Amino acid sequence: MTNNQNEVALSEIIGFILLLGLVFVAVSVWVIYVVPVTGREEEIQHVNEIKNGFTGYKNILDNLWLNNETGVTTSTPFNLGTRGGFTQAGGLSLALVEPMPSTGTITIDTGDPPDTMSIDCSSNLTDVTNAQFPLNLTKVKYETDNKYWIQQQFYYQTGGVFLTQDQGSTTQGGVTNRISPPISVFGNKDIVWVTIVPIQIDGAGSMSGTGTIRVDTWLNPRTTPLNISYPGHQLNSWVNISVNVADNQTARMWRDLFKGIADREHLNTTWYNVDWRENLQTHRSTAYMYISGSKTDDTRDVYLSVQRVQFYVTLNNVGSGIV
Numbered sequence: 001m002t003n004n005q006n007e008v009a010l011s012e013i014i015g016f017i018l019l020l021g022l023v024f025v026a027v028s029v030w031v032i033y034v035v036p037v038t039g040r041e042e043e044i045q046h047v048n049e050i051k052n053g054f055t056g057y058k059n060i061l062d063n064l065w066l067n068n069e070t071g072v073t074t075s076t077p078f079n080l081g082t083r084g085g086f087t088q089a090g091g092l093s094l095a096l097v098e099p100m101p102s103t104g105t106i107t108i109d110t111g112d113p114p115d116t117m118s119i120d121c122s123s124n125l126t127d128v129t130n131a132q133f134p135l136n137l138t139k140v141k142y143e144t145d146n147k148y149w150i151q152q153q154f155y156y157q158t159g160g161v162f163l164t165q166d167q168g169s170t171t172q173g174g175v176t177n178r179i180s181p182p183i184s185v186f187g188n189k190d191i192v193w194v195t196i197v198p199i200q201i202d203g204a205g206s207m208s209g210t211g212t213i214r215v216d217t218w219l220n221p222r223t224t225p226l227n228i229s230y231p232g233h234q235l236n237s238w239v240n241i242s243v244n245v246a247d248n249q250t251a252r253m254w255r256d257l258f259k260g261i262a263d264r265e266h267l268n269t270t271w272y273n274v275d276w277r278e279n280l281q282t283h284r285s286t287a288y289m290y291i292s293g294s295k296t297d298d299t300r301d302v303y304l305s306v307q308r309v310q311f312y313v314t315l316n317n318v319g320s321g322i323v
Contacts, residue, residue, distance in 0.1 A: 039099030039148035042082045046102065047152055050142055051178070053078050054154045054161045057140070058179055061217060062159070065199070065309040070221035077318065078142065080104035081210030102146045106213055107206040108313055109139040109155070113284075116244045117158060117198055119228055121236040121304055132226050134244065138201040140215065140313060157181075159199040159309075162253070175253040183241070183258075185272070186265035190294045192272075194239050195305045198226075203313035214318045220310040228306055235300040242288035251276040251285030258289035268294070 057076045064072065083101040116134035141155035151166035160181035165174060182197035202220070207213045227233070243254045258274040271294055276287040293301035 035099050036148050039082075039102075042099060043102055043144070043146045043149040046079070046082045047144065047149070049079065050104075050144075050154055051163075054142070054156055055179065057156060057215065057217075058159070058161050061156075061199070061311060062182075064217075064219045064311075065197070068219070070219045073216055073218040076215045076217070077212055078106055078215065079212050080106065080208065081145075083210055100147050101210055102144065102148075103208060103210050104145060105143045105206060105208040106215070106315060107139075107141045107143070108201065108203040108315065109141045110136065110204065111138070111246070114138065115157070115246065115250075118242045118244075119196060119198070119226075119239070119304075119306060120242075121228065121233055121239045121302075122298070122300075123233045123236050124228065132228070135198050135200060137243070138203070140201065154178075159197060160257075175249045177253055177257045177260075180257060180261065183261055184265070185261050185267060185289070185291060187267050187271065187294075190301055192267070192291055192293045192302045193305070194241075194291055194302060195307075196241065197307045197309055199309045199311070201311050201313050203315075205315045207315050207317065212318050214316045216314045216316060217311050220312055223308055223310040226306055226308050228304070229308065234304055236302045236304055237293065237295070237298045237300055239291045239302050239304050240288060241291075242286050244284055244286045246284055248276075248278055248285050251278070251287045254287035258287065262289075 053076065060074045060076065063069070064074065081101050081103045082099075115137040117137055118134040120133075137158045139155040139157045141153060143153045144151050146152075153164040155162050155164075158181045160177060161179040163176045163178050165176075181199070182195075184193070184195040186193055241258070243251075245251050245254065255274050255276045262269075262272055262274070272289060272291045274287075274289045276285055278285045291302055293299070295301050
């Protein structure tokens, strides 16, 4: 005789297994499709916040040196990770149902060896000016540690904002100048006017994690003017601006930056030359802009103006999750 109770129990077990299977399928679809998409959107939003933060940081620093605000300290907050601005929950948080928060790192990067800028001109007296060049170009740099999107790096250097993207993750990787540094080259009749504000940063430190950090900056009131800024160096037959950097991609970016500055002012293409070259021994590269002016002889038709600016920068922890 058949035991009906056994059949009922067996059907309940089969039903429970089928229900577990449906739950497993639903969770798998969520983990494979929903979680990465959500995480990617959070990281894209966070990178946009960092981009806007660096734009605001540059504008604040420009206001400091333009107005000679030597007694003012500015504070700029940055959230290092996708949830850096929120209190982390102490309860259950499963990566299966929500994206893992990304982290980030902000560094005052002096470089080893550092990026440098040199300014040379026909009136340059070797025993007077060469001791001050090249100028070290320290960066305030943010690096992502994204879990679902491409790795990116924003940095502020000599008054400009730059973006580096991970080439291993995208065909559009490389170095991009988002906001140009304060360099201007334009023609007025037969005279070329070259105006440069080499902005330097003093400081050191690095912070990583998911919390909020504060970048404090103040203008150095005792910055020594460059000898090349004096009236005796202002009228020249030629001026050369060069930047020495760590890799070819960055050098090409600076070459394009110099070319863009001249194109923006519709400078006669016969009055200047821009290019880059690699040092095969050091594997570092140099981009340069050589301005010869409208005359090919020694006529002093290139006017050079240089204003040196120096900032002190410190990093300070204002939230949890910082290493």
